[in-house]
Amino acid sequence: MCVSTLPPMTSPLNNLPLYRQLADLLAKQIEEGKLRPGQPLPSELHLQQTYGVARGTVRMAMRDLRDRGLVVTVHARGTFVAEQG
Amino acid sequence: MCVSTLPPMTSPLNNLPLYRQLADLLAKQIEEGKLRPGQPLPSELHLQQTYGVARGTVRMAMRDLRDRGLVVTVHARGTFVAEQG
Amino acid sequence: MCVSTLPPMTSPLNNLPLYRQLADLLAKQIEEGKLRPGQPLPSELHLQQTYGVARGTVRMAMRDLRDRGLVVTVHARGTFVAEQG
Amino acid sequence: MCVSTLPPMTSPLNNLPLYRQLADLLAKQIEEGKLRPGQPLPSELHLQQTYGVARGTVRMAMRDLRDRGLVVTVHARGTFVAEQG
DNA sequence: GTGGTCTAGACCACA
DNA sequence: GTGGTCTAGACCACG
Numbered sequence: 001m002c003v004s005t006l007p008p009m010t011s012p013l014n015n016l017p018l019y020r021q022l023a024d025l026l027a028k029q030i031e032e033g034k035l036r037p038g039q040p041l042p043s044e045l046h047l048q049q050t051y052g053v054a055r056g057t058v059r060m061a062m063r064d065l066r067d068r069g070l071v072v073t074v075h076a077r078g079t080f081v082a083e084q085g
Numbered sequence: 086m087c088v089s090t091l092p093p094m095t096s097p098l099n100n101l102p103l104y105r106q107l108a109d110l111l112a113k114q115i116e117e118g119k120l121r122p123g124q125p126l127p128s129e130l131h132l133q134q135t136y137g138v139a140r141g142t143v144r145m146a147m148r149d150l151r152d153r154g155l156v157v158t159v160h161a162r163g164t165f166v167a168e169q170g
Numbered sequence: 171m172c173v174s175t176l177p178p179m180t181s182p183l184n185n186l187p188l189y190r191q192l193a194d195l196l197a198k199q200i201e202e203g204k205l206r207p208g209q210p211l212p213s214e215l216h217l218q219q220t221y222g223v224a225r226g227t228v229r230m231a232m233r234d235l236r237d238r239g240l241v242v243t244v245h246a247r248g249t250f251v252a253e254q255g
Numbered sequence: 256m257c258v259s260t261l262p263p264m265t266s267p268l269n270n271l272p273l274y275r276q277l278a279d280l281l282a283k284q285i286e287e288g289k290l291r292p293g294q295p296l297p298s299e300l301h302l303q304q305t306y307g308v309a310r311g312t313v314r315m316a317m318r319d320l321r322d323r324g325l326v327v328t329v330h331a332r333g334t335f336v337a338e339q340g
Numbered sequence: 341g342t343g344g345t346c347t348a349g350a351c352c353a354c355a
Numbered sequence: 356g357t358g359g360t361c362t363a364g365a366c367c368a369c370g
């Protein structure tokens with residue numbers, strides 16, 4: 001309901017779409033090692049609730065991360081940090 | 086194709102731009118209480134079709150009303166009559 | 171976590187599987203006219219929460235009702251009481 | 256509203272999602288030369304109405320075609336058959 | 341109980 | 356008047 005629980009954006013470069021902001025936030029966690037290869041990301045439902053966005057927005061972020069090669073998605077299992085991350 | 090199907094205006098103010106005529110028309114409905122605080126305005130598409138104007142015209146009218154403080158727009162939800170109407 | 175919160179069943183038929191109990195309960199509501207032809211059933215999520223059952227249970231109950239010809243399911247729209255109910 | 260104006264599927268292999276069926280249909284037209292390089296595809300709105308699907312479905316089909324390298328999309332202009340098609 | 345597909349329809353950015 | 360983003364919430368396939 002709130003537009004975002006995403007960290008306040010202080011940079012002027014943040015006119016990015018919400019899904020991109022979410023993707024970047026998760027990408028950062030992967031690159032920093034907070035999410036490690038093989039480890040599952042939070043579920044789509046969890047991400048929706050955590051960040052207060054719609055599921056479609058979460059899915060767009062996931063697709064973004066897949067396109068960057070950072071994660072792999074397994075149907076009915078979850079989305080995981082890519083091994084060669 | 087965007088010739089005004091706006092209700093005939095008998096006032097001499099018709100030299101105003103279309104978007105302004107539309108904004109004034111909606112403002113009048115708000116001020117008269119036909120559209121009440123918290124209530125959604127008709128969608129952009131509906132306004133286009135009802136008044137036979139182009140989408141940009143509707144958007145300019147909405148911007149006008151926002152600037153006057155008469156309505157608030159919520160992304161992906163709609164435009165609503167402001168509470169302090 | 172899926173222990174039945176279904177309304178207390180006083181009948182001896184409680185040895186039936188949960189999904190069957192739920193299907194019977196909904197079938198009864200249809201036959202009694204509490205749910206009328208063309209009317210949507212509660213959503214899968216609502217039924218899960220209302221009766222404290224898992225999603226698969228709800229889906230099995232829906233399948234059961236479809237097999238009995240009591241409801242029709244329309245993709246992405248919902249499940250509705252069949253017209254010849 | 257009808258599920259599809261897509262040609263009746265006689266093959267048993269057609270358990271494909273709707274967006275994929277639409278993408279394949281357009282891909283076929285491109286490969287057969289009915290849509291030529293540089294030429295615009297029908298607009299998303301037109302495709303929605305022609306095939307009776309939701310916009311999201313059309314957009315998924317467009318993404319599919321972009322991923323296959325068959326089309327390129329230009330914001331606010333349209334989607335065009337790729338030149339090296 | 342996850343991700344996958346689909347509907348319906350809103351406003352936005354751009355030309 | 357196009358494509359882009361976003362909401363909300365439905366049912367489906369799979370494990």
